[in-house]
């Protein structure tokens with residue numbers, strides 16, 4: 528497997544005080560989808576800007592396909608904020624972007640039509656993009672990002688703010704870019720569902736550092752247990768009961784009514800848990816057991832909660 532991107536000990540500070548990223552090292556295999564997963568301010572966009580050459584690192588080395596030089600034509604990028612010109616139509620946006628990359632005449636027209644079809648934007652092609660929905664604008668952003676068929680595609684928060692249906696559609700399109708066009712994709716996200724669905728490799732980011740790297744399954748297996756979610760009044764009291772009775776690897780009170788606990792053999796323990804809570808007169812509204820998700824894994828490494836889909 529050849530390496531598309533290699534980052535060694537990269538650091539970026541803003542002014543004297545803010546260290547946006549530090550000691551950042553990562554290896555991205557060619558043809559993979561790689562996700563940087565982390566909450567607001569963890570350094571995802573900074574990493575993105577450095578990799579797309581929009582910002583310079585203060586320290587460290589970056590290799591693209593084994594070289595420290597990168598030809599801009601090799602990379603495509605879709606920034607966190609839309610790059611679509613709202614006063615132009617979808618087609619005009621694409622035509623302009625194509626010209627920037629040196630496409631002309633029939634070749635340009637054909638490429639634009641191909642992209643409009645691929646991203647289901649034909650009908651809206653000649654309407655002002657100001658009137659597009661969020662999902663349509665994001666698809667147009669993506670189409671603009673790949674007009675020149677880059678080998679490396681960078682997506683900063685590709686589906687933030689979209690409804691679940693548009694998000695699923697975009698995920699499908701991103702996967703196709705990997706499978707059909709063989710692109711290497713690096714994306715940033717704070718949605719664990721997005722990283723889980725798309726990524727071959729995930730790096731957890733926290734406070735400007737990478738704290739863990741692995742496949743989605745590897746990350747979840749690290750949690751080593753089941754997650755039990757208990758809905759009850761007085762979740763704090765429930766947390767104490769469970770901590771006293773079992774080897775609880777981590778617990779988190781999402782609010783006063785919700786407790787999230789990781790422990791081995793969760794399902795087997797349920798009857799016993801119910802009995803113990805009952806003994807303390809803690810009334811349980813609901814209790815569920817599930818395999819851990821990436822949010823549980825993130826919590827394990829950082830002690831922090833990732834927002835679930837929908838509550839951004």
Ligand SMILES: Nc1ncnc2c1ncn2[C@@H]1O[C@H](COP(=O)(O)OP(=O)(O)OP(=O)(O)O)[C@@H](O)[C@H]1O
Nearest residue numbers: 541545546547566567568569570571572573574717
């Ligand atoms: N131009 C800048 N000037 C000063 N500080 C900055 C600048 N850009 C980013 N930072 C700081 O660097 C840190 C990392 O920011 P960054 O935008 O990389 O995070 P992020 O993970 O992309 O967050 P989000 O999920 O909100 O997009 C933050 O503390 C941020 O305030």
Ligand SMILES: [Mg+2]
Nearest residue numbers: 571572573607
């Ligand atoms: Mg960002």
